[in-house]
Amino acid sequence: MQRTKNTTRHNSAPVRVVLLGSGYTSIHAYRSLVRRLRPRIGKDLHITLITRDTHHAFHGWTGDALAGYIPVEHTLTPLECIFPLAQRMQGMVEGVDLQHQQVQVKTESGIQQVPYDHLVIGLGSSDPFDRIQGLAEHGFCLKSIHELHRLRTHLIARLQAAQNTQDTSERERLLHFTLIGGGYAGVEIAAALRGFFEQQVTHHPILQTCVPRIELIHAHEELLPELLARYPRLQRYALQQLQDLHIQVIPGTRIQKVKAGCCVTSTGATLPAGMVIATAGISLGVLKGTEMLPRDERKRLRANDHMQVQGHGNLWTAGDIANIRRPFQQGPCPTNALWAIMGGMHAGDNLARAIQRKPLRPFWFPGLGQSASFGPGRAIAELCTLQFTGQVAFLMRLGFFLMFMPHLPYACLVLKDWLRLRQRLKPSTTLKTA
Ligand SMILES: Cc1cc2nc3c(=O)[nH]c(=O)nc-3n(C[C@H](O)[C@H](O)[C@H](O)COP(=O)(O)OP(=O)(O)OC[C@H]3O[C@@H](n4cnc5c(N)ncnc54)[C@H](O)[C@@H]3O)c2cc1C
Structure with missing residues (x-):
């Protein structure tokens, strides 16, 4: 009816x-x-x-904003620019x-x-707070812009604490990061975390001598399972990128509960965890x-x-x-x-x-297609079944995202950020990797 x-x-x-x-x-x-x-x-x-909300948040830039390639504020567009003819009620x-x-x-x-x-x-x-117990209390998610701000602030505080402590095991604990979820958002955020540390080396020299440990826990046996059947080349490239970025992948592990300092899996096993960030689907x-x-x-x-x-x-x-x-x-x-x-x-x-x-x-x-970025110049993209990797894929993703930003002046701001970053970024030789 x-x-x-x-x-x-x-x-x-x-x-x-x-x-x-x-x-x-x-x-x-x-x-x-x-x-x-x-x-x-x-x-x-x-x-x-x-x-x-008062602003629209362009989630596609979440990893890039987390890493510090573009300011978080530039991913936000005021609603009055987007809905000028609508009556708005907050x-x-x-x-x-x-x-x-x-x-x-x-x-x-x-x-x-x-x-x-x-x-x-x-x-x-919304973020999967109802599916993963304890996530709200002991972890971070990235759907809301406040969470992204809170996460960046917390990361900087952790680096500062690691910088200040003389206790090696405490420093290791502070530089341990556990990501839950190996879909597109998960792999992008893992790579972005690495990018964040690269951006922070000059402010936190501890990163020149200590290796932050980033692990990515995934429920399935394969990362990016949606790519495996049709686009194995893209999946292989993604895995290679994570390996190059020293991200440890833990497959076949479904997290059900997050506690202080550890995660509990669906089989009841307990895994030691660092700071937890979850990109494990939606609720x-x-x-x-x-x-x-x-x-x-x-x-x-x-x-x-x-x-x-x-x-x-x-x-x-x-x-x-x-x-x-x-x-x-x-x-x-x-x-x-x-x-x-x-x-x-x-x-x-x-x-x-x-x-x-x-x-x-x-x-x-x-x-139309799909894409994921692992940092400037490193990405995968599929467009109408054609597969692209590296710089080309990165530029395709950039072009699409700019095109889909809801207001042209904000897209121009982000484009400027990327152009400035190209001048600012030199290959990181200082971040300790092994
Ligand atoms: C970290 C992250 C990264 C992502 N990266 C990508 C990417 O690279 N590419 C991609 O294609 N997709 C990405 N996504 C997924 C994409 O953001 C979502 O699929 C998309 O936002 C869904 O659009 P939507 O209009 O359904 O909902 P949303 O864009 O989430 O909009 C929902 C709106 O409803 C409002 N709202 C909800 N409940 C209430 C309520 N009770 N009262 C008032 N307002 C309410 C919210 O505040 C929001 O304004 C990402 C998502 C996340 C979280």
């Missing part, structure tokens, strides 16, 4: 579109709406954005009343009810009032090819929170920024078509 009472609420009443979250899904849904319906916005079409979405078509938002001035005719659910995912919550919406086993909202939540013509979704059939292939669309961008774009297009009472179009995006 499709519920579409929204657009026919009252002939002269403006259509109210509410976007939840300010990630890639909402940005690109908004852009599609503006592209198709610009003259109507503010007249008979109102767009409201509800999000807890607050925490607490629930949705599907029957009365209202969103409950907790703002500084209390709980507010925001009515909608069409709702775009782009709330994304999803269920908003109050949406419990009855169809979901998959990972709690992702099941949507049809038009990007509508199954059975709900005025609920649109895409990105990490959604399970949408991948066009031309088996299984759902992957959970990454590219698919959130393309899904959000399509959701916005179809939403505009619904408002215009035009037929909706099925999602058709076949995929």
